[in-house]
Amino acid sequence: MNIVLTTVVLFAVFGILLFLGCPISVSILISSIATALSSLTWEQVSFITMQKMNSGVESFSLLAVPLFILAGNIMNNGGIARRLINFANLFCGRIPGSLAQANALGNMLFxxxxxxxxxxxxxxxxxxxxxxxxxxYDPAFATCVNIASAPTGLLIPPTSAFIVYSTVAGGVSISALFMAGYIPGLLMGLGTMIVAFLYAKKHKYPVSGKTNLKEAVKVTLQAIPSLLLIIIVIGGIVGGIFTATEGAGVCVLYCLILSICYKSMDMKSFMDILLKSACTSGIILFLISASSAMSWVMAYSGIPAAISDGILSVSTNKYVIFFLMNIILLVIGTFMDITPAILIFTPIFLPIAQSFGMSSVQFGAVLIFNMCMGNMTPPVGSVLFVACGITNTTIEQVAKMLVPYLIVLLLLLLAVTYIPVLSLGLPGLMGLI
Known part of the structure; x- marks a missing residue:
């Protein structure tokens, strides 16, 4: 079957099913089978599809995904957020719009x-x-700060996004990816804080009252157990004490102990958290399984090579190619969630990036940064809808005020794309690459 026609069948069936409201994992699977049937028999397609789906989730490192999901849900219900906000406010209390600054810093920590x-x-x-x-505070302003800073958690480790990327990209070091996400994630958060500062100063937003030493010590002591989690998990993974999966298990145990100590979770709420985490994990793992089948279909049909040739035919200048890749990934991020986007488009764009000298670690940081932007924009933008729901504001109310944040983040995305040291500096310094 002609490569152009194969590509059209795959993405047309996928797009139509999504438009009809079919779950994305089912859409991926059906479109993959439909495309494969154009050149193979049903017996061949069914056997190979099942084989690829099974091998797609047959990875020890992927066990970290449900464990980190469980840890995140425990944290979300375990009283940790309030302690981190109080701690963040210690550093932001004398800055105009201090509560907005504390929101941004708190999002980076949480x-x-x-x-x-x-x-x-x-x-x-x-x-x-x-x-x-x-x-x-203006509800739209408060919402925009929350929207723009919340996705930093997808870059600042530990994050399951890098674990998923590592499995698709061919076993890229998870430790190196974790370290590569720190500076881009911090830049995203700091960029948000700068825009919030300028807006708050212009509109004369208040600063918080001065905190006395006794209160500062109390708040810091309350936050230290939560902050130690970062040191234990990331230090253990990077130091080679345990793997990312084992680190995720340690993370769950530590969060559970904290929640019990804080007396913020009973057996009923814990069982609800387990059920919620199991449902979310099942969805994500089935998505990974289905995407493995699609990756095989695309490779078998030669689609990644065809798309690569199409992009490379536009220009041979790496700066133009990287810019074009970012544009495409930003568009993808607006209508596709982060996990399927990583699974589907990493095999397409990673070889292109590598052919122009970008390492797989840097590309991972660029890809996740792009998907962070997608979290903030409609029609899929999950963070956008969650933040608007909390403050009872509409997308129309926040859209105009969100533009300056998006402009700053776009500039930072280009910096991460064109300045390798921003993502590779820390992994290189620690001998991980």
Whole structure:
């Protein structure tokens, strides 16, 4: 079958099924089977598809995904968010719009612990918005800060996004990817804080009252157990004490102990968390399984090579190619969630990036940064909808105010794309690459 026709069949069937409201994992599977049937028999397709789906999730490192999901859900219900907000406010209390700054810094801290942008937006927004409302903050402003800073948790480790990418990209070091995400994630958070500062200063937003030494010590001591989690998990993984999967298990145990100590979780809520985590994990793992079948179909049909040739025919300048890749990934991120986007488009764009000298570690950081932007924009933008729901604002109300944040983040994305040291500096310094 002609390569162009194969590509059209695959993405047309996939797009139609999504438009009809079919679950994305089922859409991926059906479109893959439909495409494979154009050149193979049903017996061949069914056997190979099942084989690829099974091998797609037959990975020890993927066990970390459900464990990190469980840890994030425990954190979201375990009283950790409030302690991190209080700690963040110590550093932001004298800055105009201090509550917005604390929201952004809190998202960076909580996101680094939970690895979920939605969990961060929900936990931080729910905890801090009532206080912002009392102090007269514009709901749209408060929502935009939450939206723009929550996705930092997808870059700042530990994060399951890098684990999924590692399995698709051919066993790229998870430790190196974790370290590669730190600076881009921090830049994303700092960029958000700068825009929030300028807006708050212009509109004369209040600063928080000065915290006395006794209160500062108390808040810090309350936050230290939560902050130690970052050191234990990331230090253990990077130091080779345990793998990412074992680190995820340690993370779950530590969060569970903290929640019990904080007396913020009973047996009923724990069982609800287990059920929620199992459902989310099942969805993601089936998605990974179905995407493995699609990856095989695309490779068998020569689709990645065809798309690569099409992009390379536009220009031979690596800066133009990287810019074009970012544009395509940004568009993809607006209508596709992060996990399927990583699974489907890594095999297509990674070889292109590598052919122009970009390492698989740097490409991972660029890809996840692009998907972070997609979390903030409609029609899929899960963080956008969660944050708007918390403050009871509409997308129309926040759209205009969100533009400056998006512009700053786009500039930072280009910096991460064209300045390799921003993503490779830390892994290189630690001898991971």
């Amino acid at each position: 996101g680094a612990l939970s690895g979920s942008s939605v969990a961060a937006a929900s936990a931080m927004g729910s905890a801090i918005y009532p206080i912002q409302k009392e102090e007269g």
